[in-house]
Amino acid sequence: MAPTFEWWAKETHRGTPVVVKMENPNNWAMVQLEGPSDDDFLLPDGTGNSISGNPRSKSRRNKNAKQLTWVLLLKAHKAAGCLTSIATALFSLSAAVRRRVASGRTDSDESESPVVKSRFYSCIKVFLLLSVLLLGFEIVAYFRGWHFGGPDLQLQYLYTLTRPSVVKDAFDLIYSNWVMFRSHYLAPPLQFLANSCIILFLIQSLDRLILCLGCFWIKFKKIKPVLKHGVDDLEAGDGAKGYFPMVLVQIPMCNEREVYQQSIAAVCCLDWPKSKLLIQVLDDSDDPTTQLLIKDEVHKWQHEGANILYRHRVIREGYKAGNLKSAMSCSYVKDYEFVAIFDADFQPIPDFLKQTVPYFKDNEELGLVQTRWSFVNKDENLLTRLQNINLAFHFEVEQQVNGILLNFFGFNGTAGVWRIKALEESGGWMERTTVEDMDIAVRAHLHGWKFIFLNDVECQCELPESYEAYRKQQHRWHSGPMQLFRLCLPDIIRSKISLWKKFNMIFLFFLLRKLILPFYSFTLFCIILPMTMFIPEATLPSWVVCYIPATMSFLNILPAPKSFPFIVPYLLFENTMSVTKFNAMISGLFQLGSAYEWVVTKKSGRSSEGDLISLIEKEEKPLRFNSEPDLNEMREEIEKEIKLEQIASKKRKHNRIYTKELALAFLLLTASARSLLSAQGIHFYFLLFQGVSFLLVGLDLIGEQVG
16 A cells, blocks of 8 residues: 555645735735645646545635735735835935025035136036037937948948939038048047047056055955064053153144034043143134134043143134144144144044054154044945945055055045154145145155054044035045145155155156046046047947946955945946046146135034043043033033034035036936937946936935935
């Protein structure tokens, strides 16, 4: 007798079980649904029973059919919810666009020189007008039978010369002559310019690849800066064994009431002998209320025993460089050997000095120890995520590789410790550019001082959350190096450093990474590529438009692997920012008006409350005079001040319309429509998405939304 397996079917079921729970129609979940058994697939006989004769098979099929119907209905409900969310997002987006247009606020009132801006914007408008006219001309030609591109159009023109009967009317004659004119007179110079930019693009990509390989080698070999002495001796805290030189800490700030508390509190909690530490709060604020708040904060920490001073300049010249220069002129500075600098939004960890200052011991050639930045608001919005990708590559790859292989990189202006002797021998702080940090680093390198970058030591800070603040920051960061290059080039040539170091500083540090990069990025992808759509005899290969940029974006994103889903927005946004960087580069190179304008990057102070409370909780001694700190009272005060500041900030801030970005958006979208006529797949998609990216940025929809 054949064995029966009915007992198996009674206890278990085949398939993946799923049960539908529907307590709320808007909040449902699929957990278990009974899978089909063998009986569900048996054919019924004439009486409606299955061939197997099992009376429960029909009820099982009915049960599974009902459950499956519920699952399908619930999936449809979820899909409808997604469509509703998309519709809501589109409605919110359209509402934001209407508000931008209705408000009429543009970038016309920014610090940028009106003459420079008007000339640059006029050139973009001319290109846009020509592209619109040519698009209309090409559309008419397309519907009249001119369906070819590039060389094919020339062949058709030759065909019309040999057989004049093909020319039906004046339009065909005009268009055929236009084809030959552009192929003979416009295409060659455009192709030459395109080829030149491609060469620059390849050189810059090769530089980026070499840097990435160098970073990989450093990681693979676990190469790190080494101390001259053992860690145990340097960390010993008693007697002659402890290495605790005199350290001056400077906190330059200007109208930064959102973040002054967190920076002062963090610096006052540095783990260093108080007799060997002096803190200078260098306040350049012109707002009386902000001055009083900062002064009161300093007095509180003075009462708690911190060796901290408040300095305010009456004559505010030279921006940050002038502020630092004034502070270094104090008579007591001669008693200190090192100076640590922190911007107002930076919060060093308590053992920051213990992790940086020991590298100076018995290393008389070392002038600077720079640490890495970390960001408290890197996930705040899309703009901060994209900035995090850029800066992660800057620290992880550029500064780490240059620091280990060349002992030189640009000082970041904060979160670093200088040997005061190196500053003095290099000429001190100078107000001649808006990048005083890069200026002093270049001069110190020319005097033979070496730098160390510590990738493992991080200092917390903020990223600008609005596009307006980020745009102004990038303008300063890209105009200043060109000012500095003009001033420092003779000194670099006359210096006694090796030829390799001169080549690195002139070609790689300044020309390739500060001048060529914004030049080809804007010219190649925002001007030449759209023009090749209307002059198809000049071409850009697909690997230039797609493959190499995608590869470079992939390399850039490696130091921030969690940001990999944003690789496409990152690629598009970098090209979008090229218009700002190109404009800044030209302003700095030719010493135009906006090149010397310093605008303080606006901070949000998002981390102030949590950081202050954590610092209070860590302190064992009282923080408010001679009584125990009332954490609830402190928390309420902080929350109240933050809310009031946020309300006032929202009243002051507003989103804008950026005219250059909008004009370029319409230019690229017009070129994408022209490429559609020629069926150029990769070029069409690139121009379309890049145009949309410019459109979103031009309407200020990428960063903080304040109305």
